[in-house]
Every structure is written in structure tokens, then in C-alpha cells.
């Protein structure tokens with residue numbers, strides 16, 4: 244059957260199981276948009292291409308499927324860049340399609356031409372320029388395969404206009420045949436010898452710690468990891484990306500480690516004699532000063548990307564492989580070893596007690612107030628009202644860290660946040676994508692007054708498609724996280740961080756067609772959250788006017804040592820003695 | 823702090839012969855601020871696969887990282903650090919030398935003989951010489967002709983392959 248390039252694209256997407264896409268049209272993709280209404284795909288018109296990329300990202304993060312976005316050539320493609328970079332660094336599978344000028348005009352500086360593959364090369368896992376319509380189907384197949392296998396990532400396919408226009412044969416059966424890329428063969432199964440060594444090390448360590456990263460969430464290894472902690476009495480800590488891998492109230496879980504990690508998590512890592520890193524990449528926000536990170540520990544590192552192993556920290560037992568597949572092999576080995584080594588489990592109890600005592604002695608803490616709204620209080624209340632069951636997207640800043648600290652997550656893929664790139668403007672469009680992907684869940688975006696203003700136009704997208712996302716702005720009138728750094732490291736020289744001139748968020752949201760609520764008193768927080776939960780047909784934004792100068796603690800200064808945290812002032816609260 | 827040992831590494835890469843593949847490899851170096859001393863690309867016995875030989879300076883950790891990052895590139899089949907392998911390691915030099923006197927002409931002919939080079943082009947007052955050899959040989963030759971006056975030169979950078987006794991060049995991606 245002869246189809247045009249545009250029709251082939253839409254057919255291929257259907258065969259890949261894609262149902263929803265996010266995009267923004269323009270001249271170079273008109274042939275695609277012309278056929279779109281006749282396809283089975285539901286297209287969401289965002290208000291900015293960055294929004295389309297973040298929405299596809301949010302969709303992918305909550306569903307585990309590949310997110311898809313469209314943009315036109317030139318400015319459309321460049322507007323995608325931040326969104327693609329955000330997804331790539333957090334290993335989120337996305338396939339982005341961009342239009343381009345016809346092949347015979349490429350390189351001429353034609354109207355709306357940019358070198359899209361050149362611009363996006365460093366921020367994608369791979370990218371393609373399709374120069375012949377006969378290569379199109381095969382390229383799309385490869386793009387999806389590369390995006391979703393191995394370490395997931397972003398693949399961009401650039402489509403010159405003539406390629407979407409020309410006709411060629413397309414056979415569904417052929418499309419369904421397996422993908423062949425001879426130079427791409429990700430290693431998924433761990434090396435059996437290394438797995439045995441790891442199991443031995445785990446069974447004989449006195450003070451092991453499980454250091455859980457985003458790879459555990461994306462590979463679906465959560466249950467196995469938690470099981471291992473239980474079988475072998477191992478305390479768990481997680482990165483921002485790894486937070487939802489573990490139920491937030493699990494007795495062996497001590498929260499996030501790193502710059503704004505808990506005292507217990509950071510101390511456990513500092514004191515451990517075996518660090519078991521799974522799907523985590525030793526980011527500097529996690530490790531602080533590398534030479535002092537887990538200074539006395541042997542390191543096991545499980546990662547699907549061999550280039551991550553040993554990149555920042557020397558590793559004793561490297562295991563290249565998919566976290567889930569590796570854990571399926573490793574867990575029975577550990578069980579075997581542990582059953583031989585019962586007395587160790589007892590000494591581990593002591594280790595667990597020690598970590599617990601740190602948690603009790605220096606818990607997360609803020610000074611409560613009945614006068615002003617404390618941001619942490621909002622997150623705690625949110626967790627209560629949503630029963631810990633909402634999908635939370637965030638922007639970037641203090642509010643993001645408070646979410647990480649105070650929301651007790653219950654299931655994997657529940658937190659959608661820009662960990663690696665730290666992209667302000669991510670939260671609202673990501674929430675749109677997340678709600679499209681999981682319409683059964685409450686989706687709450689926690690944003691800052693600064694971040695919200697970066698992509699708030701996507702509220703209109705939510706209005707257009709009746710997507711009932713909820714947004715809580717933690718409004719401190721500052722670029723809060725920057726102000727915090729200026730406060731601590733720059734002698735309170737608050738340069739260019741005041742957001743005194745602000746839109747009236749309530750009126751603004753109403754003008755966009757959503758519901759706006761303002762909350763200024765602590766006693767109204769819960770009521771507003773509950774009210775937001777009742778609105779099911781359009782977006783609602785709650786503007787929480789909070790304490791202006793609240794800081795995030797604990798804090799490890801950048802490049803500092805994990806166990807030298809700046810702790811909150813515990814005020815009148817009684818701190819229990821360490822056991 | 824002790825500075826890690828920097829030495830020249832010879833890295834051999836087999837890559838899909840496709841637009842973008844080379845760009846990706848070069849970008850990997852430039853985006854991390856690594857310097858490539860020489861880079862050579864040519865086809866292999868399979869016309870769809872190219873062999874890249876690159877020479878880069880760095881400490882062991884850095885080079886190991888480069889090798890791992892190279893392996894991650896989708897179009898890359900195989901990567902191997904040949905530095906400590908027994909290998910055939912060659913470079914081609916083409917150099918135009920000033921020979922405006924008979925003594926100089928004689929001197930060049932003598933050196934060409936000794937080094938097993940060839941005079942491949944000439945004009946009234948220049949000889950153009952071609953020499954194949956390992957890096958040291960080429961450096962030594964250039965050193966000796968420098969006093970005569972080099973008008974222009976081009977060298978390819980290295981191409982390398984492990985010796986047959988060491989088994990196939992590549993055994994892993």
C-alpha cells in the first residue's frame with residue numbers, strides 16, 4: 244500500500260501503541276497535521292513547545308511508556324530543547340518529531356531552518372534526520388526501540404517537509420518485525436560471577452546501605468529492592484529520583500540523601516562499610532565532596548549504563564545490567580547467603596537501630612506557626628488530604644525539596660520532578676502530561692511563584708481539554724532557593740530574587756478559565772486543599788502565601804561533606820537522646 | 823595533590839558509516855573539553871563500517887571514561903584502547919622541503935634514503951617527500967630536515983591495528 248510520509252508516521256505511532264501526543268503545529272509539519280484528524284491519535288495542543296516536551300515527559304514518567312511530542316522546524320524545534328534535555332538527563336523515554344525545510348533546501352538558511360539534529364545531538368540519546376521517505380518507517384521503529392531499551396532516553400526524528408509528503412510502500416507486517424540495530428546491543432543481564440560476589444559482600448558486611456536511584460523506579464525493581472532490605476536487614480536511602488521506589492513509611496527507609504537529605508540518611512552513608520548503589524549515578528547533589536562520600540565503604544554499583552559505573556566514584560563490584568533483572572538474580576543469592584549467616588542479621592539489627600536513633604535524634608523539623616503558613620506544613624497537609632496517593636509534579640527550588648522531604652510516597656512513579664537538569668517551568672506542563680497518562684489519579688503540581696510564571700500558560704491547555712490538574716503555588720515572593728543560597732553564602736545580598744511585582748494568581752487563573760484560590764492563614768490550608776480535590780473538570784490553582792524567609796534544612800553546602808550538615812534550629816521541640 | 827600521569831592513548835573505534843556518527847564522536851570530546859591530538863577516519867573491509875583511530879592525551883581514568891562514553895554511542899560497534907597492545911602504528915607525512923642549493927638537494931636525498939621515504943614531486947627549488955612510519959620516525963625525519971626549510975607539510979595522524987598475535991583487534995563493544 245502506498246502512503247505518504249505523514250501517513251506512515253501516524254500509522255507507525257499507532258503500531259507502537261502510542262495513543263496520546265503533545266505538540267504544536269507549523270509550516271514544516273502541516274502535512275502531518277493534515278492527516279492527524281484521520282488517525283487514532285489524540286493530540287494535545289500545548290501553548291508552547293517546551294510545554295509539549297515536558298508534558299510528554301510527565302506522561303512517560305508516570306506511565307512508563309514512551310512519551311511523544313511534535314514541533315515544527317526552526318523556533319518550534321529550538322523551543323523543545325530545554326524539555327528534551329530535561330528528559331534525557333533523567334533517563335525518560337521520549338521520541339520527538341520535528342519538521343524541517345524540504346531536503347533540497349537544507350543548509351540554505353531557508354525560512355525557519357535550523358540544524359535541529361546538530362542542536363539536539365548533545366541532549367539526546369540518539370537522533371535521526373530522515374532524508375528519504377523509504378527510510379522513514381524503519382527509522383521510527385529504531386527511534387522507539389532506542390528510546391525505551393537499555394538506559395531509556397530521548398530520540399529525535401527530524402522530518403523534512405518533502406519526506407512527509409512523498410509516497411512509498413508501507414506494510415504493517417514488515418513494521419512489526421523485530422528491530423535490528425547491529426551496533427546497539429544493551430547489556431541487560433548482570434554477570435553471574437559479579438552477582439555472586441555482590442551477594443557475598445552483602446551477607447558479610449556489618450553496616451550496609453542501599454542507595455536507591457531513579458533506575459530502580461524506571462526498571463520496576465522497587466519490590467525486589469525493598470524485599471532485599473527486609474531479608475538482609477539493610478537500611479535504605481534514596482536519591483530525589485529514587486524516592487518513590489520505596490514506601491515513604493517503610494521502617495527501613497530513611498529518606499533522601501545528599502544536599503537536602505535527612506541526617507539519618509547522610510550519616511548512614513558516611514558510616515556504612517558497604518554501599519549498594521542501584522540505578523543511581525553519584526550526582527554531586529547527592530555525594531557532596533566525593534572523597535568523603537561513603538569514605539569507608541566497599542561499593543557495589545548496579546547500573547544498565549556501564550559508562551556510569553566508576554564515573555565519579557571507584558567501584559569494587561560493578562554489575563552492568565537492568566536493575567530488575569539483576570535483582571531477580573541477586574535476591575535469591577542474598578537469601579541463600581543470609582540463611583548461612585544468621586548471626587550477621589543480629590548485628591545488622593544493631594546497625595538498623597543506630598540509623599534509627601539518628602533519625603529520632605535529628606528528624607526533619609520546622610518551627611510550626613499558627614500565624615504564618617509554613618511551606619512544610621502545606622506539604623504535610625497535602626499528604627494527609629491526598630492520603631499519600633496523589634501523583635506529585637514539582638518545579639524547581641525550595642518547594643521541590645520540601646516535597647521530597649515531607650510527602651510520604653506510596654508507589655513508584657508517583658513523583659515527577661526534574662532531578663538532573665533542575666528545570667523551572669517543568670511542573671505545570673508535566674502535570675498536564677501526567678494527568679493525561681494517569682486520569683485515575685489526583686495530579687498535584689507543587690510549584691514556586693517563580694517557577695509557576697515560567698510555563699503557566701499551560702493552564703490554558705488544561706482548560707481546553709478539561710484536564711483537572713491541581714497546582715499549589717508555594718508563594719514566598721522570592722526565587723526562594725536562590726535567596727537561601729544568597730542568605731547563607733553571600734551574606735544576605737538578595738540580588739535579583741525579589742518577586743514583589745506579581746500577577747494576582749487567582750485572577751490570572753480565572754482569566755485562563757481555571758479555578759483560583761488564595762490562602763493566607765494556616766487554618767485555611769486544609770480546607771483549600773479539600774476544596775481543590777472536589778474540582779474535577781478544570782484546573783485549580785491554590786496560591787499559598789507562605790513564610791517569606793523559610794529555608795530548607797538539613798543542608799550540605801555544595802562540595803561539602805555529607806556528615807557536616809547545617810541542621811534546622813530545633814527550637815522548643817524536645818530532641819530525644821540517641822540510643 | 824599529585825597530578826595523575828598523562829600519556830598519549832591510541833583509541834580505535836569501529837563505527838557505522840553514517841552522517842552524524844563522526845560528529846557525535848568528536849562532540850563527545852569537545853563537550854568535555856578533551857583535546858584530540860589526531861583523528862583518522864577511513865573505510866574498513868566492510869564499506870558500511872568505518873574505522874576511526876584517535877590519539878588523545880589524558881590520565882587513565884579520563885581515557886577509561888572516554889572509552890566507556892564512546893561505547894555508549896548508538897552508531898559505535900567497538901572501541902578499544904590500543905595503547906598498551908602490540909600494534910602496527912603508522913602515520914603518513916607529506917612535506918615540501920626547500921632545496922635551493924645542490925647541498926640541500928643531496929642532503930634531502932640522503933635522508934630520504936635512510937628513512938625509506940620517497941620524493942614524489944619536485945619543482946625548481948623544492949622536493950616533496952612522502953614518508954610512512956611510526957610517530958617517532960616521522961618526528962625524527964622532520965627534525966633533521968627542519969634546518970633546510972619546510973615550506974608546507976601535512977601529516978595524517980596515526981592509524982593503528984593490533985598485531986595478529988594479539989588476536990582480533992576487537993573483542994568487545
Ligand SMILES: Cc1ncc(C[n+]2csc(CCOP(=O)(O)OP(=O)(O)O)c2C)c(N)n1
Nearest residue numbers: 640641642665667691692693694722723724
Ligand atoms: C530555568 C531555570 N532558570 C533558573 C534556575 C535557577 N533556580 C533554581 S531554584 C530557583 C528559584 C526558584 O524559585 P521559585 O520557583 O519561586 O521556588 P522556591 O525556591 O521559592 O520554592 C532558581 C531561579 C533554574 N533551576 N531553572
